[in-house]
Amino acid sequence: MQNTFTVTLVEATLLTPKVRHLKFKRHDGLPLEFTPGQFVSFHFSAAEGKEIRRSYSLASIPGQSEHIELALGYVEGGLASKTLFTAQPGDQFAMSGPYGRLILRDENPQRYIMVATSTGVTPYRSMLPALAARLNQVKVVIMLGVQTRLDALYSTDFLAYANQYPNLDFRLCYSRETDKEHLLPFEHLGYVQEQFALLNPSPDNDIVYLCGNPNMIDAAYDILKEKGFSAQQVRREKYVS
Ligand SMILES: Cc1cc2nc3c(=O)[nH]c(=O)nc-3n(C[C@H](O)[C@H](O)[C@H](O)COP(=O)(O)OP(=O)(O)OC[C@H]3O[C@@H](n4cnc5c(N)ncnc54)[C@H](O)[C@@H]3O)c2cc1C
Structure with missing residues (x-):
């Protein structure tokens, strides 16, 4: 597993009937340094020692939250959807990141x-x-x-x-x-x-x-x-x- 860390689910609420807002904290107590627009990945164990990875954009508003916040849309029959939609506070997961380049750049368009x-x-x-x-x-x-x-x-x-x-x-x-x-x-x-x-x-x-x-x-x-x-x-x- 690459640079993964353990996160604990702290709180889960429904934003809509099909979207769950999840708040996690890192087990090591460190903050997750990220640039708005980036995402994290969950690493799930699968059969035969394989790993399944699913990515979720960070929803946290810097300055307003110390948690790793995500919005999970439920996909029928989806592996991560099933796991994360039923997860309860206290459940732990392997996560890595942040990743991604959908970020604001140093530029000034109109x-x-x-x-x-x-x-x-x-x-x-x-x-x-x-x-x-x-x-x-x-x-x-x-x-x-x-x-x-x-x-x-x-x-x-x-x-x-x-x-x-x-x-x-x-x-x-x-x-x-x-x-x-x-x-x-x-x-x-x-x-x-x-x-x-x-x-x-x-x-x-x-x-x-x-x-x-x-x-x-x-x-x-x-x-x-x-x-x-x-x-x-x-x-x-x-x-x-
Ligand atoms: C960079 C990145 C960021 C992402 N950020 C988010 C995010 O913030 N929130 C979020 O909810 N998801 C996000 N996703 C999508 C997420 O990673 C998963 O693909 C999604 O949750 C489905 O995973 P699953 O394991 O539940 O379903 P799977 O087991 O992968 O799929 C189950 C079945 O559903 C189909 N399927 C997969 N995804 C969809 C879909 N979206 N709509 C309809 N059918 C689908 C598959 O083809 C398959 O047949 C992101 C993906 C990427 C690449």
Whole structure:
């Protein structure tokens, strides 16, 4: 096993019927040093001495939490889903990390457009204080796509920042709601990538982050390539096993 450490589950709550928010602490008492946007991996023992590894983005908001916080979306029949969805406080796991390059860089675009489906919004939650620190120079649009209102996770965190900072726009998109009458100002119907038609993204001004469902990422990337974006201007993290 590579640089793994033991973590203990401290608390588990349901964010939505299918997403569990998990808080862990390291057994050695050390903090997990990470850059918002990174992920950790669990190492599960499998048959014949094999190891199964599953990755989860860090949801912890620096300055607000000392725990390793994650959002786990339940996948029917999934090995890690079953284990982590039924885990109880006190249960211990092998973890490694942090990993990943879906992080903020030292740059000043006119606008960041950060797009996610479901738990793919987790890295942007962790980035909130760092994004807020840049809002005097950069506009930020965070767009979360979920199926229904019940599936919206962390929206109160994003709305709190959007209410405080006029340069931060938060949009919540429902792919399976149909009632146009009672939408709040930040709510939209349709797939999250359909919002690009309203944002007029431009490779001259914008850097785009895409995280979560591979189908959304491919569809969004196709739209952006058509508009002239290069691979470097579209940072992608697909949630696949
Ligand atoms: C860098 C990275 C970060 C990630 N961050 C998160 C995160 O923050 N939160 C989170 O919930 N997940 C995240 N994932 C996905 C996570 O690592 C697992 O893939 C997911 O939890 C499914 O694992 P499982 O063992 O439960 O299912 P598996 O045993 O791997 O799969 C069971 C079955 O479900 C299918 N399947 C797998 N994943 C999905 C899916 N998402 N939707 C529908 N069917 C699926 C498989 O093809 C298989 O048939 C991330 C993945 C990566 C690569």
